[in-house]
Amino acid sequence: MRTAREVYLDNYAASPLLPEARDAMLPFLGESFGNPSSLHGRGDAAREAVEEARSRVAALIGAAPEEIIFTCNGTEANNLAVKGITAGSRRKGRHIMVSAVEHFSVLHAARSLEKQGYELELVPVDEYGRIDLGALRSLMRDDTILVSVMLANGEVGTIQPVAEAACIAAERGVPFHTDAAAAAAHLPIDVESLGVQALTLSSDLLYGPQGVGALWVRRGLRVIPLLDGGVQEGGRRGGTENVAGIVGMGVAAELARERMTERSAHLRGLRDALIAGLPARVDHVHLTGHPVERLPWNASFVVEFIEGEGMLLLLDQQGVAVSSGSACTSRALKGSHVLTAMGVPPERAQGSILFSFGPQNTLQDVDYVLEVFPPIVERLRQMSPLYAKFLKERG
Amino acid sequence: MRTAREVYLDNYAASPLLPEARDAMLPFLGESFGNPSSLHGRGDAAREAVEEARSRVAALIGAAPEEIIFTCNGTEANNLAVKGITAGSRRKGRHIMVSAVEHFSVLHAARSLEKQGYELELVPVDEYGRIDLGALRSLMRDDTILVSVMLANGEVGTIQPVAEAACIAAERGVPFHTDAAAAAAHLPIDVESLGVQALTLSSDLLYGPQGVGALWVRRGLRVIPLLDGGVQEGGRRGGTENVAGIVGMGVAAELARERMTERSAHLRGLRDALIAGLPARVDHVHLTGHPVERLPWNASFVVEFIEGEGMLLLLDQQGVAVSSGSACTSRALKGSHVLTAMGVPPERAQGSILFSFGPQNTLQDVDYVLEVFPPIVERLRQMSPLYAKFLKERG
Amino acid sequence: MAQYSDVVMDHFTNPRNVGEIEDADGVGEVGNPVCGDMMTFYIKVDEEGRLAEVKYKTFGCGAAIAVSSMVSEMAKGKTIEEALKITRDGVAEELGGLPANKMHCSNLGADALHKAIEDYLEKKGKE
């Protein structure tokens, strides 16, 4: 079904590739093909391109290029961090801590370690999704070998107090990993002042290509490889490099640094217009996540009495693309663990909806949503037994 | 340094991306961007593209589409096979067997399991690099939980008797994995008649893009994920899909199927011209690998008395790109484990050189090599103390 | 939403017979918003024992809404006995199939209808 207007507000799931990144990639999908491990001219060119990208990615977070390990996405970077760091510190203990609102690539990696005999402790969060620093401190043990707390949560936008958390871990000498995938294009990061030992990046969330990510690991911290093989990436990650993808991520990282202020201001404008406009037009809609400490692009809500998939489908019919954390929209048919951890009641979490803005969006997009979304909510509520009950009870 | 002619004979390391694959990828690096997990129109389109690619890859090896797990390269597929299958059969035993000439992504994955307490047995090979089927049979145990033997070795070209080996494993009910990365574009594969339970593919060795691979796993065989996260790839591999890359691999797989006969005939012609021509022009040059049971694109030799890197550099100056298995050309500074397993003496292995042909090569390329290479060998031999000794001893 | 058939999308987009029946002869509620889907069916039975009116309210995904709509269409005008023969699988079939993961949790329409009929029969028995 084609609609008059296409308003893409699911940039968290996928976003348009930066034309500059695409242009930089194309030669490596064409005549500049090469393997960075090769010792001839073509290999040299590929290697130089990869090393330039590494420098650009490092520059985004204030790191040294040789501390960057390229991976195939944020998920691999998170798995490498969680599994690789714990495997490297096996002798020091078996206790790991991750926040309750981590992305599944951290959370499920930690769960798989739990099955192997590690002890996992989830750091609880408050109603805004911010971790409880007191709990972090009190749950930490002498045999804790890893703490992982994300820089910001993509689903609800909440920014975590990572510097403070890392400081608590540092007092105990425990390696601290932070997943900056959702944040890196929008929050200035300096790994030194942040005080972390490892940090995850994902290319697609920097508006770079899918299929690339990176893990930064502070020099001296041992990481056991996840992908054994050749000695690529300093022996920490085998396999032929995705040269074009890495080059694209490099450009995206550079542009993220250059355009961060401007982009964030733009995104924040759109976000705030929706956050102000939607509850003004629709009753019983609640912002999820922290009202202030939140990612510039994230406007996430729960809409009472209705379920997310229906909203998605009807919005799609109006040309608006969004996502939801409802059970029905997850392929695993489970409600959002993030909303659950924040104490959102399950029936309310079913009404989750996420508008994720990208640089290409405009205020007209917000206006369009504010025009087409309220009737959709109304329509679904008219069908909802919960809404009927609510109306009756209210009298 | 630019030379009159560029003769690229390192297609095993990297090869020109098929224009058809590139053309199919470009929309997904542009306006067709999307995340296959999204429930709106854009997500649908991305998902359909990935599923079409899955069908194409499956068709190349006679498998069912839902048995294909996309990975980020052959290395990840091999790691997933070796680690995932053993983890899935942990209760049945701790003994694993891989051939001595496997790619590092199998061999080092197996070594990492060894460190975790598994017992690893390397299946020995003969002077041509073919595994010893008798040894395979006699070394297999009641607690063997995985056998992995590659379909063909990229370094020396030798094709393994995989159907026979898989049959031996099947008698014992042991899961059999084969790494078909180097072979899949050139040998017809039908997983049913091959009798294997898992099979690795690499996109770049199908002339598709770098940064994609696939593992086929027979329905019913348990594989524990390597990348925990979302429920992508049927819950067996988390992480946002590299849509463009997967699409490119799909096209490459389809073209591999369509063009296999024609391509192989072409490559075989080039290969045989070099295999016949080189020893006719240079003394003390020996073909490595099996003379008949070998990949159509592989012409690998050892050149006595000299070392590989010197040959590479001087050939590069003449515009010819090749690779070598010598210690000096490996970043780990170790000689080829493949040549070692075949019983090639170390000083001879130092003179390893691999010419790997691709569809774009011509007989003129072979002629050019036959013209420029002999003087290079001569020049390095004139510098070589080993050659001086040899001449003296010969008198 | 390529996961849904055209029939599902049609019923989801234009659900038939949505609503409540104030003086329903039978009401059936199944599901639970906590699990994702919840449906309330209302029926009105005429003198010949036929379902003269079938209405519902549904909280849930596209499939749940389409299932409710389809069930209401299938049931309307049927006798009690006939309506009791409507099964989950029959509904899914009429809808041109449902995604595997929606077969169990969202396909509650027939159950809700049967509950409404039971409610009707129970009330009638008490009369």
Added chain:
Amino acid sequence: MAQYSDVVMDHFTNPRNVGEIEDADGVGEVGNPVCGDMMTFYIKVDEEGRLAEVKYKTFGCGAAIAVSSMVSEMAKGKTIEEALKITRDGVAEELGGLPANKMHCSNLGADALHKAIEDYLEKKGKE
């Protein structure tokens, strides 16, 4: 070969002083083809105790060949004492640096030269 400096590539491509000296005053061999690199240095010492001629044969990678060439250039015309002061690091420096992984295994030229000198001194001592 971006891993090598221009100086290394120049010495590899046009190695100086390659060869053997039939009636050398000293010969030094280091390395082993099994490990990857092997060098034999030949020296001729004049009456003033200076290295009048320095030649070598080398089996090994580009770095090994460039190192041999550079050592031969550095040593030529030097006195024995001066030549003994040529170090691995000094050679690498003159070459504009060597890749880290080549510093140890391929940088044997100075050792081979020193061995040749020792051989000369030993022979001379015996005279």
